[in-house]
Amino acid sequence: MPDPRYATPEYRAAYKAARQAQARGQWLECHQPACLMDDRTIAPDQPVDIAHDDSGTVILGPAHRYCNRADGGRRRHLLAATTSSVRRRVL
Numbered sequence: 719m720p721d722p723r724y725a726t727p728e729y730r731a732a733y734k735a736a737r738q739a740q741a742r743g744q745w746l747e748c749h750q751p752a753c754l755m756d757d758r759t760i761a762p763d764q765p766v767d768i769a770h771d772d773s774g775t776v777i778l779g780p781a782h783r784y785c786n787r788a789d790g791g792r793r794r795h796l797l798a799a800t801t802s803s804v805r806r807r808v809l
């Protein structure tokens with residue numbers, strides 16, 4: 719099932735705008751709060767994602783795909799840690 723965060727008209731519009739800007743040869747800026755690259759510029763030939771805030775509901779803007787996916791992975795990891803500690807308390 720697709721992630722509902724990526725199925726909103728806002729997300730689609732932001733992604734399309736970013737891709738169109740890249741198609742025109744424009745450089746974008748990474749909006750991920752914790753950018754993992756050397757600088758925040760996104761070259762026209764670099765994979766781009768659209769970053770969300772931590773709640774997953776507010777679109778921040780274009781981000782390096784690498785930064786965006788890494789952040790999501792950390793969040794999933796945190797969630798898993800929280801879930802297992804809750805389970806231990808229940809037992």
Ligand SMILES: [Zn+2]
Nearest residue numbers: 748753782785
């Ligand atoms: Zn970045």
